Amino acid sequence: MKGVHVPMELLKSRPNYHHGNLEAALLATATEMVRQKGAEHLSLRAVSAQLGVSPSAAYHYFPDKDALITGLGYSLLDVLADMQEIAIMKISGRGVKAARARFRALGTAYFEWATKEPNLFRLLFSAFCEIDPATRDERRADNRAWNLLQGALDDLLATGAMRPEMRPYGEVLAWSSVHGASALIVAGHLPAEAFNLLMDGLERALGIGRKPHE
Amino acid sequence: MKGVHVPMELLKSRPNYHHGNLEAALLATATEMVRQKGAEHLSLRAVSAQLGVSPSAAYHYFPDKDALITGLGYSLLDVLADMQEIAIMKISGRGVKAARARFRALGTAYFEWATKEPNLFRLLFSAFCEIDPATRDERRADNRAWNLLQGALDDLLATGAMRPEMRPYGEVLAWSSVHGASALIVAGHLPAEAFNLLMDGLERALGIGRKPHE
DNA sequence: TCCTTATCTGAACGATGTGCAGATTATTCA
DNA sequence: TGAATAATCTGCACATCGTTCAGATAAGGA
Numbered sequence: 349m350k351g352v353h354v355p356m357e358l359l360k361s362r363p364n365y366h367h368g369n370l371e372a373a374l375l376a377t378a379t380e381m382v383r384q385k386g387a388e389h390l391s392l393r394a395v396s397a398q399l400g401v402s403p404s405a406a407y408h409y410f411p412d413k414d415a416l417i418t419g420l421g422y423s424l425l426d427v428l429a430d431m432q433e434i435a436i437m438k439i440s441g442r443g444v445k446a447a448r449a450r451f452r453a454l455g456t457a458y459f460e461w462a463t464k465e466p467n468l469f470r471l472l473f474s475a476f477c478e479i480d481p482a483t484r485d486e487r488r489a490d491n492r493a494w495n496l497l498q499g500a501l502d503d504l505l506a507t508g509a510m511r512p513e514m515r516p517y518g519e520v521l522a523w524s525s526v527h528g529a530s531a532l533i534v535a536g537h538l539p540a541e542a543f544n545l546l547m548d549g550l551e552r553a554l555g556i557g558r559k560p561h562e
Numbered sequence: 563m564k565g566v567h568v569p570m571e572l573l574k575s576r577p578n579y580h581h582g583n584l585e586a587a588l589l590a591t592a593t594e595m596v597r598q599k600g601a602e603h604l605s606l607r608a609v610s611a612q613l614g615v616s617p618s619a620a621y622h623y624f625p626d627k628d629a630l631i632t633g634l635g636y637s638l639l640d641v642l643a644d645m646q647e648i649a650i651m652k653i654s655g656r657g658v659k660a661a662r663a664r665f666r667a668l669g670t671a672y673f674e675w676a677t678k679e680p681n682l683f684r685l686l687f688s689a690f691c692e693i694d695p696a697t698r699d700e701r702r703a704d705n706r707a708w709n710l711l712q713g714a715l716d717d718l719l720a721t722g723a724m725r726p727e728m729r730p731y732g733e734v735l736a737w738s739s740v741h742g743a744s745a746l747i748v749a750g751h752l753p754a755e756a757f758n759l760l761m762d763g764l765e766r767a768l769g770i771g772r773k774p775h776e
Numbered sequence: 777t778c779c780t781t782a783t784c785t786g787a788a789c790g791a792t793g794t795g796c797a798g799a800t801t802a803t804t805c806a
Numbered sequence: 807t808g809a810a811t812a813a814t815c816t817g818c819a820c821a822t823c824g825t826t827c828a829g830a831t832a833a834g835g836a
Binding site: 367387388466473475476477479480514516525527529532533538545546552 | 689
Binding site for chain 4: 581584615616618620622
């Protein structure tokens with residue numbers, strides 16, 4: 349788990365001329381405002397006002413408004429990975445059943461965060477957070493989610509709960525379809541019930557649930 | 563095919579006080595501007611200026627800027643469906659091979675449009691184009707893409723090129739994974755090469771390519 | 777203590793979305 | 807045909823926005 353939670357009271361407290369935590373405070377209240385109204389309706393001045401700070405203050409930490417939104421968005425990658433990590437931590441055991449449950453939990457956590465925080469989810473995969481291909485592999489948070497998925501698939505394979513010939517497609521197929529279903533449901537193109545159907549189909553596709561060694 | 567192409571010259575032409583095609587012209591130049599700079603950087607005044615029209619003129623056709631963007635976005639649903647329709651029209655034949663090719667072409671057309679027009683693709687699935695669940699089923703364009711996919715899957719099933727037990731998951735699994743991969747690649751979270759891997763995995767998942775009747 | 781550096785303010789500028797009164801053109805009806 | 811009505815667009819105004827920059831304020835080191 350990586351995302352650090354900073355209590356709002358600490359961020360808003362402002363005894364003196366200097367704020368002390370302005371950068372974190374800007375990110376925190378901007379996140380909250382995006383959460384409520386969507387990134388496309390975020391106002392830098394509103395964020396500053398909320399913190400009792402002049403609008404120019406933000407420019408000491410971010411070159412412009414877009415950079416603030418981008419920075420905010422990147423931090424959400426950690427939040428999403430946190431959700432997934434928490435979800436699978438609750439499931440112990442080394443058998444087929446536990447492996448299946450963990451795989452399903454990863455997808456469900458992803459989906460539930462997306463539907464619970466649609467504005468944050470959209471921002472995370474918007475143009476603001478476009479990831480430079482050159483630096484993609486070095487991005488920790490992105491890899492955290494990837495590694496969780498990879499581990500879950502390895503477990504499924506090891507316990508014999510998965511068609512081995514499907515293993516090479518595991519990560520891309522699972523992530524793409526779970527993300528796609530979440531995005532389509534958040535956008536209203538698919539009904540929420542479609543997600544369970546997707547997960548059932550995905551498990552069947554990977555052969556999860558078959559008897560081991562057949 | 564449904565999207566109507568209106569030549570720019572016609573839209574810009576303005577002999578008199580009245581424009582004549584303002585609504586279509588607004589949508590067309592707004593689309594072009596979103597295409598270039600992204601929806602988050604669209605300026606209503608810039609669109610008006612480009613057409614030699616006062617900024618207020620737009621308010622006779624759209625209640626506000628967001629409505630213009632939304633209207634613009636909805637029209638893209640037809641464009642995407644057009645691309646898919648064109649792609650499968652090129653593939654004739656009733657056998658297994660043709661059915662497979664059509665299925666693949668549907669996914670590829672989706673992906674290629676997404677990567678060729680990332681800003682339009684993003685807009686189409688952004689908060690601006692959120693679809694009201696109540697009216698979802700009545701939306702033509704959305705259903706056009708869905709129907710194409712459904713037809714392709716039916717063909718695969720009919721020719722025996724697909725595992726029958728996977729049929730119920732076909733639409734959701736295919737659309738979600740193709741959309742998800744496209745979105746993740748456009749956002750830079752996955753490399754472009756991942757798309758072919760996804761399609762291979764998807765075909766294997768649905769059992770496409772097996773010999774008929776086993 | 778003074779000096780340097782980091783942090784934030786205040787006022788200003790141009791651009792933006794939007795509302796409204798009125799000008800201009802098209803359309804309808806006698 | 808001409809006059810009345812409706813549709814369409816302009817011009818101006820206003821509040822708000824992102825952004826810049828000179829200078830005020832505080833913190834930290836010598």
